[in-house]
Amino acid sequence: MVVFVATFAIFVLVIFGMSLGWIIKRKSIQGSCGGITALGMEKVCDCPEPCDARKKRMAREARRIL
Structure with a gap:
């Protein structure tokens, strides 16, 4: 029991x-x-199309550059 308490x-x-x-x-x-x-x-998965959150982030970055 002492070992358990010490480890915890x-x-x-x-x-x-x-x-x-x-x-x-x-x-x-x-x-x-x-x-x-x-x-x-650019992305972790091998998906052919990025997820919705990634699309929104890419759109924000594109607007920021322009």
């Missing part, structure tokens, strides 16, 4: 430590390497 306490401390950035700065979690866009890929 360690896990709670680790999770709290990992969440300090969000608690203090209210900054969302980000990947460290830039994700799939760092590889030059």
